[in-house]
Amino acid sequence: MSDLLFPAEPTQRAIARELYALARDRPLLSPHGHVDPALLADDEPFPDPARLIIVPDHYLTRMLLSQGVPPADLGVPAVDGSPVETDGRAIWRRFAAHWHLFRGTPSRLWLERTFTDVFGVTTAFSAATADEIYDAIAEQLGRPEFRPRALFERFNIEVLATTESPLDDLSRHAKLAADGWGGPGGRVITTFRPDNVTDMEFDGWAENVARLGELTGEDTGSYPGYLAALASRRQAFIAAGATCTDHGHPTALTLNLTEAEAATLYQRGLDGTATPEDAEAFRAHMLLEYARMSIEDGLVMQLHPGSVRNHNRWLYGRHGRDVGGDIPQATEYLHALTPLLDAYGNDPRLRVVVYTLDEYTFTRELAPLAGGYAALYLGAPWWFLDAPEVLRRFREAVTETAGFYNTAGFVDDTRAFCSIPVRHDVARRIDAGFLARLVAEHRLPLDEAAETIVDLAYHLPKKVFKLGEQL
Template sequence: MPHPDLLFPPDREVRAIARELFALTRDLPLICPHGHVDPALIADDAPFGDPARLFVVPDHYVTRMLLSQGIPPAELGVPSVDGTTVQADGRKIWHLLAANWHLFRGTPSRLWLEQTFADVFGVETPLSPDTADDVYDLLSERLAEPAYRPRALFTRFGIETLATTESPLDDLSAHARLAAEGWGGPGGRVITTFRPDDVVDLEWAGWAERVERLGEVAGADTSTFTGYLTALRSRREAFIAAGATSSDHGHPTAATADLGPEGAAAVFERGLHGTATAADAESFRAHMILEFARMSIEDGLVMQLHPGSVRNHNRWLHATHGRDVGGDIPQATDYVRGLEPLLSRHGNDPRLRVVVYTLDETTFSREIAPLAGGYASVYIGAPWWFLDSPDGLRRFREAVTDTAGFYNTAGFVDDTRAFCSIPVRHAIARRVDAAHCARLVAEHRLDADEAAETVVDLAYRLPRRIFRLDRSAA
């Protein structure tokens, strides 16, 4: 079990306040409005695989750290693009992790894993080369028990809402199965999120073929820009029927632009014919954010903007093992100029909600907090990806509260594929917020009763309201 004062301030007075505040949020239901858990995991409710395939193979935080020390992903069981054989023995993969466990000292990966082993699986034996087999065997025993299957854990975790993320090309069959069993659909425990990047980004290999497929799925003619927009609206309707309350957009930059109908159609045509330039791709992504904002005003989906990642920067890793295996790198992002075209048109429209995330934490106090503090439509997303750590969460609160306060932030999102780590990640965020508010109380900047209300809002009420998971509060 974690130390009761994990992440709390060392000062006794402040620590005591933090304990009291955390106690108010510790057992609140979990609101998970943005993440990447495969919905089939819950729909199938099949037992998890061995510990290595649960905790190592799919976790790019783990595999990228080991790659940085010269251990190739193939030795960790990460599937290859061309089908080349990779390590299949889970115990050997686990031994490799244990032999290099020291590399993770001080990292959030180690904290998440250790807390997951202890809190979720009741395994408190510290991982080391000497204990690797013991920990592996204990975890394997737990994973074989019905109490550790996905739906049982979902209930034990206290998850009220879990949002997954799917492409417009997804048939949403897993969500249909969940809805049929009372788990999904509008207001359900598992809902989807509309993520159209693969049919928006002209630089993503196979874009034209996916646009054609979009037309087939939506029953629309996507050989024209007008038909393309019709298809996207149709798929949004299908996602809303499957419970979606938000869309998600992960572009390289925060650029937005209005090309006008003719200009956008011209770029779209060049994309279909394979003659679009990199500048075309950037301008089309920027224009589509405005198109999606107009759609959101019509249908109510909350927009999430996740810009700033240079995808597949490690080209060898991408060529060998594919996307989403740890080859991405953050870059500086301009939000003030990038979002100006969007906000000048729709920033004060109360029907629009835009949750802005960043991988460039220098922008929190300089750009994002002032934008959220100055436009009715803008909210600040939680620290994401490379910033999702105890220290990153602390810096976030200190950076944005002066300008935007607490109530222009959108609450915590776990943004994870690692289902078993979800309660741990939320607990860490709640501890950090309790510690932050405790310091304000100790400095006589916040009354104790206001701090108590604030930590509950941050943990539960804000994400539920801002992501329109409680329609009565929308």
């Protein structure tokens, strides 16, 4: 067993090995991520190593952009019609030439572990070995055991949640269900992500709302019709296996407006006269509407605030959304969430998992809130905070106030399918090390630490995200 990420102190390291062994082989639960469901629905061979590993991973492409290598040179699709590199080997070589940029980063850790654990490639990655490694991976991708569903089995994934808009026809999930992979209780399920019909500042919001009405047969020209259309799509998502919603708002603000006030804002949005303040107020109010709907239909809410989306306007104009142009901002939770918590925070029927890109709020706001409201749980560090150091700091910051059981377990939040087992393994190693320190300091008996690490790795996410066990 490798001692990767275990404490350097010998007593704690020995305990961490013992605890990690209990969690290492537990099935993986991926309740929040962005893997394309077509990958598993179609189950086609991966095209080449570059398109599998580099092109879809904005952790990788944004680093090279910071050093002057445009995403087009790495094969990232363009939305403005400009040409991009299509030669997988050329993309791979260009990436390898800049491998030194990733020294000390979690991206390097994940990628090296993907090479060794998924593909059995132990040669050190560099510009000199790029072709050798490319050929070794490419040869394996042609085998049946490296198709997406076969890898899903090998990775020991029990449930994988993808993320779709209410405007998605869910046809990929229908195919998965027909093949015995999807639907309620299925192995691949969807998540309801309504940002493009909730956020008036989203490009094409009014057109999206009109499409929502066409899809559901509801009159989205009126606010009550809009709410009815959203409720209808939530039922369609539940039928496709969804257990959660997800909300990627710029802030955590919630507001409890009257129906008349909300309808007025909604009409301004449709008329094209809404101000940025109107858009923020409408988003904030809709979080309460979504909480009300969740109490009725049982979907778990996930709130991912704090990202300034598409901050790199050039990148957005050339390549669109979700390609590495977003930047974290300071995010306030205590006052922002008060209207939602006043209305529903003590209702055990509601479950809200809150994430942050602002780790300074872990101790000051989020842990005390999760430790004081029945409806609130802390999501794992995500995106810019999913490095081993922050995973460790997260446990140190929140355990004192929220304990372990007001947290929701690990989420990988990835588009890079082959990195899923690696990311979960890193989280399990970090938790083993943290628990080992508690045991070594005589703050937690070994048998309770053993129970806790299994709960963190498996039982807690399964319960919190309603993947088969109930709280």
